[in-house]
Amino acid sequence: MAAKKLLASFPKVLLDEVEKWGGRKQTGVSLRYMTKFGSQPTSRNLVFSAQFLHKELPIRIARRTLELQSLPFGLSQKPAVLKVRDWYLESFHDIRSFPEVKDSSDELGFTNMIKMIKVRHNNVVPMMALGVQQLKNDINPKARKHDEIHQFLDRFYMSRIGIRMLIGQHVALHDHNPQPDCVGCIHTKMSPMDVARNASEDARAICLREYGSAPDVNIYGDQCFTFPYVPTHLHQMVFELVKNSLRAVQERFMDSDDIAPPVRIIVADGLEDVTIKISDEGGGIPRSGLPKIFTYLYSTARNPLDENLDLASADSVTMAGYGCGLPISRLYARYFGGDLQIISMEGYGTDAYLHLSRLGDSEEPLP
Template identity: 85%
Template sequence: MIKMIKVRHNNVVPMMALGVQQLKKDFKPKTLPTNLDETHQFLDRFYMSRIGIRMLIGQHVALHDPNPPPDCVGYIHTKMSPVEVARHASEDARSICLREYGSAPQIDIYGDPSFTFPYVPSHLHLMVFELVKNSLRAVQERFMDSDRVAPPVRIIVADGIEDVTIKISDEGGGIPRSGLPKIFTYLYSTAKNPLNENLDFESSDAVTMAGYGYGLPISRLYARYFGGDLQIISMEGYGTDAYLHLSRLGDSQEPLP
């Protein structure tokens, strides 16, 4: 029953994003309230408690699995290799980019594949997938009509004492400085609005390349859930670096809203 509850709510994030997009569409561009802090705070609280509930349900169900995967305690993989998870996530993002554009930039991963630490692989997969997807789209759209070969997206995994940091660098042209404060809000996306492409949300693979504007804020919530963080540093005219910090001290409290 608990498992079914979790499955039933799988598509809550895209559904909520759709609702936010429709809300934005209903506002005339001139009357879009400038002070949307309340909406963003509500969505932050809503998504953060959703991450917590899904973590609890997932952990409970996984602990009752008669054949748990090796080195796993429920959802937590005690010997997770961030390089391996990053490789899988970036392959997934690249296949979506290929499907959308017909080609995709290369992805180079730097880091020790044998380095492991305890974390929830599905959380890390989601965060890296979102960040790499953004980078691929930026590079692809910048170099699509150019004669130059698209530069690769670089993923660097650094093993620190307090943090494991994953840096995702692209040369996709960057974000203008005026847009930087908006990138972690739920009403902002640099991509075209997917509402115009009648999507069927009942299908489980409703993954679009971009456009809902929830990839970055949700990824940052996942990072903060275990005491980490996500920072975006951009050079307009060159590219963007995303720094994903994952805490490895194991002493962070659940940041409940």
């Protein structure tokens, strides 16, 4: 009933258009191209960028909207998922209603509109996690279609990373006082050591808030080493991995007389990859649990998302429990040609290897 009611609030002509645009081919962009193009944010280039987004964003948004309507186990009917689909339909309508971008004045109007779209979608991850949580209560944990949900969420979140990167990059090119060596969201001389330090401090602050204390984090690597990357992406990945390690160590040593061992971060500069290893002595993960850690229906922590949660406020950062931190971190790594691997020794601890591609010319992996 809820699905029909929601769809009834959108005209059929819009839904037909979503169908049409969802069948069109997406166009991937590389980090190198974004950097090269964005290094000259002339009015002409900004208009060109807006014209590209005016055509590309509706395709990506339409594809996800169509998928949101046909999920297994009735996931499409969950109130939180309906809310997300509502946002996607509204955003598709906003972009398609915007006239063709012909000059700088049009481009500014378009930029303000997509900025609003980015804000509208801020809570998509916790909202989808809430929908999955609503679903978990209804289905058999051994159901085979878990794979189907996992694959959908991988596509959905990867697409979201791409949409937010394209919008964020375009909007950031309007910054009149850009930070030195920054091209939009891309830092051409990013220090992975600095980002790892900031992300670790943020993760420790959350651990302190939840447990009253937090293990130390020691970082090793060349402080002078830099490479082109998106600092917000790296911060998100390191923050998530360090947060997991801190929680594991804290919970293992909470009632112990021994001092909690530090979490160690090593930054290695290779020819192809920059690799960041995050090691802890938090007791590790049983081998039987390792295949589950990258699925969205699994978390070792209590779930912070309450069924009665005010959906508008579903964005608070907690220590753990959404069940999507690790799989989404792996998608961030893969978005620019990297990867994330987890190796664990049960009874000792866990090593996370975050591989970031240095080449910068891999295309977005478009779902």
